Structure formats: structure tokens, C-alpha cells
Amino acid sequence: MTADSTIPSQAAVASRANTSNGQPRTKICVYCGSAPGSSHAHIEAARALGKAMAENNIDLVYGGGTVGLMGEVAKSLCAINGPESVHGIIPEALVKYERDGTYGTVNENNHIVPEESVYGRTTVVKDMHTRKKLMAEEVFAGGPGSGFIGLSGGFGTMEEIFETTTWNQLGIHNRGIVLLNIEGYWDGIVQWMDRAAEQGFVKPANKNILVNADTPEGAIQALRNYKVSDAIYQLQWGKLGIGDGLVFYGAKWMILQPAFLG
Template identity: 45%
Template sequence: MSPSRKLCVYCGSGNGRNPAYLEAARALGTEMAKAGIGLVYGGGSVGLMGETARAVLDGGGHVTGIIPTFLASRERMLTNTNELIVTNDMHERKMTMFARSSGFVALPGGLGTLEELAEISTWAQLGQHRKPIILCNIEGYWDPLVTLLDHMRAEKFIREGMDFTMDVVKEAKDVVPAFERRLKLSPEKVPQEILISKM
């Protein structure tokens, strides 16, 4: 049975240079399965994507893979997920991931991960959703992005009334508690003017 809480994980289709990234993907998947939180992800079997999905499955958790047709072979589609959705294009993939998720987390990744995180944050900024957004900053991987967001705020491009909520955690084990804490806040209790919350 599909769980009511599902976390969409954005992450790399490669392993990255630092072994800590792969370890974090594995740890996040394990913690999600323990907490009964389903995984929604990009559907691949390689890199951090595949490692997260396999860890959730190994822990008895629920995995929904969503992948566009043109990436099915390139990212070596993981076929033993609980649900596998093949979309026509990237736009349909991202909208399906959004619709099926209760929140979002970004592990280390490349341009695709950054683009997905930026888009979901923009939608939050524009008031299109209030779902939790968590940045998993393993060994400072996302420090340049955090600095850039602070700079955007200082330069008034992220200005009053246009801010959004993003929790920044340093370890994979902190993602589930941050996600669950944020879910407990009703929309009325979530501050509009939150700056990045670093834990």
C-alpha cells in the first residue's frame, strides 16, 4: 500500500567524487523506510538516485520511480520499484513528481538537481505550494548555493514578501526529522518571511 507521506529526492545520477555522498544517499533511504516515508524520485538505477531507491526498497519501503522515455536507457531505469511511471518528457516528469510528493529534498547532484531544486523553490516563492523543501548539505556541498541565496537576499532580488522556506541540514539522518517537523506546521503557522533555516 502506498504511504500517505512521500518525499521527493532530487540527486545526482552519478556517485560524485566524495564517498560521503553515496553514503548519505544510502542513509537517507534507510531512514525513510524506517519512518514509513515513501520515496518519489527520478527512476534511475545509477548514482545517488539508484542508491537511495535501493536503500528504501531494502528497508521494506515504498518507491515510486518517474522517468521520461528518453532517459530510460541512459539512467538505466530501475524496474523493481513499487511504482514505475514513464512520462513523455521532462515537464510531465517534474509535474508528476510534484503531484505525488509531500515534500522535497536535494542531495548532492549536478545541473539537473539544481534546476529541480530551483524550480520547486520558485513555485514556493510564488505561493504555488507550501510543501517542505530541505537541502541536504553533505560536507558543505551546497555551501556555494547557500551563499548565493544570501547574496540574492542582500541585493534585494529575494525581497520581503518573496521569500520561501528551505531547511538546510548537514547530515542525511537529519532529513526525516526536518521533514516531519515541517509537515506538522499548518499553512497558517509557516512564516512567510523565513530565511534559510540552518540546522
């Protein structure tokens, strides 16, 4: 997060959420690759996840790309539930790398964005930190079952998953995080979590902060059933004695509101 970034509490952002029958809509942030992967199973899983989210009336927030797994999740959901169900958030510098020929519309901010009827709404932001902040805000504002799902991806996907997991361990949020483990793609990470707990680097209860699922339906259900670990750090982020919620995290200063535990 940049020095002037504010990560609001879940309660603080809930009032801005879209509602369904007077309740905040469920929002899932999907982290995944801008590449399709060498096995077609990854593309099929991305499409199936979009379809499952549509069937469960769940909205998507994602990295805004139109290629690879990102594009498939967005297209699948948008085709069924319409553009209002999808919000892509992409840094301006990545637009030329994570787009296909559908990036041809110029929005009110003079940014080139993809066709809304195909990929939903797209917001172009200045940097990666803003992208992650806005995606997290939407999940925190969402209704029951909101959370984060990690499909297959590379370094960026892994970084997003682990940062979100770390925030949970530190008590910054209480939303679920699920690995959608296609063809054993995340098996190495699951084994590492077990090893880290066995060797005393992760509290045994905290290895379950990051949940493993092998189907889209299973991942969605895992978010609905998610229970916060009893072993997370019970930190008061706004009362650290170094200013009004100002903390040093991830090599950057960021401001946390006292109510963030939500």
C-alpha cells in the same frame, strides 16, 4: 509544464494518496544526481537517506534512475520497506542513460523497466515536464512531513530544486524543500541565498523557503517542522483574468486550478 498539463491542488490529489491507518502516507521527492560523485560520502548519504526514510515509514518518489545517487536511495529504501515504498518516474529518452543492467523487465506498456523488487515501481513518461508534474503530485497528496529533499547533483538537480522553490515562493504549494548538504556541497547556494537577500533580490524571510540540513535525519525533521514563509506571494492563480486558471509560466502555458494553494 506543457500546454495541456494541469497542476492540481494539494487537496485535489490527496484523495489518490496511499493511506496508512486512514491517513495519507508521507511522501518525499528526492532530487539527486545520476552520478555517484567523486567522494564516497555522497553515496553513503544517499543510502543513509533511504534507510532513514524506511525507519520513519516514508515513501519515496524520485527520478527513476538506477545509477548514481538516485539508484542508491531507491535500493536502500526498497530493501527495507519493499517495492511499494518507492516510485520512480523517468522520461523515455533518459532510460538508456540513467539505467544499469537491472533494466530488463518489460511492463504492460512495453517499456523496459528495472527489477521492481530492487528499485520499486517505475513509470516511464514522455517528457521532463510530465516527470516533474507527477513527482510533485505525489508530494502534494502525501501526509504530514511530505516535501522535497535535494541531495548532491548537477544542473538537472539544481533546476528541480529551484523550480520547486519558486513554486513555493509564488504560492503554488506549501510543501517544504530541504538541501541535504553533504561535505558542504551546497554551501555556495546557501551563501548565494544570503547574498541575494542582503542585496534585495530575495525577501529576507523567503531565503528560508529552502532549508539547509547536513544529515538525512535532519532533513526529514526539517520537513516535519516546515513553516511557510510569511513573505511568499499571496497570488490567486485561478483568478488572473486570462482564462480559467491559464497562466504563462516558464515559457509555457499551464493550467492551474483555483484551489491550488491547498
